[in-house]
Amino acid sequence: MTKRILSGDLAGSLHLARRALDHLADTCGTPDAFAEAARAGAELDRVERRLAAAQADLDRGMGEIGDAIFKLASLDFTHTVPVSEDGTVLDGLRGGVNMLAEELAAGHRELVRAKVLAEQGAVAKSEFLSNMSHELRTPMHAILNYTEMALSRITADAEIERPRLQKYLTNMRISGKRLLALINDVLDLSKLEAGQMRISRKQGDFTSVVKQCLAELDSLFKAKTIEAVVLRGTPDCEAYFDFERMVQVLENVLGNAVRFAVRGSTVEIALREGPGTLICSVYNEGPSIPEAELEDIFDRFVQSSNVKNGAGGTGLGLAICRATMSAQGGRIWAQNTLAGVTMHISIPRQRPGLDAGGAASGISRGRTGVASQGAVAGEEPVADEDPGRRGYAAGAKGLRN
């Protein structure tokens, strides 16, 4: 009978059952009935204690879960609720809250990362727009000013002096070229990113690229009294590349090297063997790049924080270089070395799919390797042919001759 009573509701039924048993003991008064009532009463006490303990557990568990949910709402994802091995409903809730916290934490981390990237992107774009506006405005102003000057002179004197007119026109041409170069950069990057840049690779001698670049940048080197030294660590400079694009890349790298080099210092161009590649490394003495920015400088609109002030440029050059090298199956990366920076360019030795023997058969090996370059971090060391590292060409003219 007692079991039937207890199988009903919990709190209310227990009191009713206790009163019923007390009444039974009082009214019946027989020893058996009294003993039965006493046993039932003791059982009820035990059940009551267990229920009270269970209620306390439930209260504590719900309190813990409530705290955990509150912390989640406060974006504190570190709080976890202890789970017992019993696997009860309460444990299920606790485990669920813990796993929910992990998922929310991961989602939150992702959101924070995306926010930081978006903010960095916004800052970079603002800087780019600012730089670009400046870069566009300056030559445009120059062109307009010289045009105005020329026009005013013509109006005033009826006939302008020839040397003065020549000077104005020369300056207008320089400014026009700067504008065109800038617009070309933007268009090149757009094409590269859209995969629409036409790359025409051929087997060729990479020293021809070096010669061409040094010839074109000769005045830049002279203006800062910087000497270009070419170091050949390999007699074989044959590679598979697009000549025009490679000139564009190396000119950009050499232009940066000269721009950031210490006046009167030396810019070294080292050619050496890489794994299946020819590596061209350009070293200049000058400000280093913060380690955290060694990759970032190849992003669009980004310049190293150590040089961005007053360095000029739009921050597109290295992004174009990286995209161009990637399109040619090569690579470009930066490294801080000694008291300066080295930019490495790796160019595939041959067209993909050709074995070494087949491709090498047509390669001229007649050149003289004179100097060798030490191993660069992350690259295989090059066997020294001449550890004395003699200068092959002192200055740009050396290689051209």
Add this chain to the structure above:
Amino acid sequence: MATRIESRAQIGRLDDEGIIRVRAKPGVDLTLEDAQDLIQKLGAMGGGRRRPALIDLTGIRSISREARTYLRGPQTAGIESAAALLVGSPLSQVIGRFLIGFGEGLFPARLFTSELEALAWLSSSPG
């Protein structure tokens, strides 16, 4: 080829029907290392074939997010053609639900409270 494996957190075997059977040890907190160890051993046991798997989670206490992500990932898809997760307690049901994830998985997976139903589903699942 071994037909039984045991690691810190799980025991597994390949039964006569070609079904991988894995049981999480009672009270275990499954980590990424446990998950990687399990998949590596199951891969060796399965002989490079994708097989249906019956995973008994009834005794598990917790599983880390990294382990959940890994067990839903391509490494597991490489050895399991379908996974029937056997759950019992409310806790194991919640864990099983999180383990399956909320999106489309790389392989079919379902929760079961009955082993017979789980095996019937595995035998009818593709792969």
